[in-house]
Amino acid sequence: MFYVPENRDPSLPHDPIKAIVAPRPIGWISTISKDGIANLAPYSFFNAVGGRPPMLMFASEGFKDSARNAADTGEFVFNYASKSLSEQMNNSSSNAPWGVSEFDHYNIEKADSKIIAAPRVAEANAAMECKVTSVIETNDVEGNLTGAVIIIGQVVGVHIRDEVIRDGRFDVNLAEPVSRLGYMDFGLTSELHEMLRPEFKG
Numbered sequence: 286m287f288y289v290p291e292n293r294d295p296s297l298p299h300d301p302i303k304a305i306v307a308p309r310p311i312g313w314i315s316t317i318s319k320d321g322i323a324n325l326a327p328y329s330f331f332n333a334v335g336g337r338p339p340m341l342m343f344a345s346e347g348f349k350d351s352a353r354n355a356a357d358t359g360e361f362v363f364n365y366a367s368k369s370l371s372e373q374m375n376n377s378s379s380n381a382p383w384g385v386s387e388f389d390h391y392n393i394e395k396a397d398s399k400i401i402a403a404p405r406v407a408e409a410n411a412a413m414e415c416k417v418t419s420v421i422e423t424n425d426v427e428g429n430l431t432g433a434v435i436i437i438g439q440v441v442g443v444h445i446r447d448e449v450i451r452d453g454r455f456d457v458n459l460a461e462p463v464s465r466l467g468y469m470d471f472g473l474t475s476e477l478h479e480m481l482r483p484e485f486k487g
């Protein structure tokens with residue numbers, strides 16, 4: 286099968302692209318508005334995009350509250366979405382109107398960040414405080430704005446719950462990340478295997 290995205294094959298009633306690019310990590314993004322209202326929402330157009338310095342990005346289909354706040358205040362927090370918090374994470378994706386804090390509405394406990402003003406999810410296994418470095422409004426191939434915006438931030442502070450550190454490592458089996466698959470599906474990481482990177486032998 287081959288098709289161009291604007292003319293999807295009729296045997297595929299739902300767009301499979303997000304199911305092909307899967308699993309995706311979930312950035313559970315907390316921000317604070319200029320008026321001081323805390324906001325929380327999941328983003329699976331999310332990833333780490335650099336190591337030195339550590340950089341994270343999320344992409345918003347339109348200037349949703351998280352992107353608006355991050356662009357306005359220059360800050361956001363990545364919170365770790367784990368199996369135990371998956372319902373709260375999903376609840377926080379509701380279309381709560383501007384000015385309603387998902388933290389308060391869904392009884393998700395907040396904790397203060399150390400360096401930035403945006404709060405974090407108190408029970409998250411990890412959280413990373415970020416300062417915004419780029420706000421990129423994307424263009425399509427014709428050069429027209431798509432309406433989507435990519436927010437990139439540099440990690441300026443890292444929180445990890447002591448309970449998920451084992452033998453000096455952040456232990457994925459203990460932290461139980463939830464990932465986004467396609468359609469309405471989510472994944473759990475249940476099996477790990479290690480591979481060492483080979484030395485090139487000419």
Ligand SMILES: Cc1cc2nc3c(=O)[nH]c(=O)nc-3n(C[C@H](O)[C@H](O)[C@H](O)COP(=O)(O)O)c2cc1C
Nearest residue numbers: 326327328329330344345346349350351378379380
């Ligand atoms: C697991 C999950 C991942 C999501 N990923 C994205 C995403 O990458 N980009 C996006 O624009 N919306 C995404 N959404 C939808 C937003 O979370 C939703 O529109 C939310 O209301 C935005 O909240 P905000 O306006 O407070 O930022 C996702 C929803 C879920 C449940």
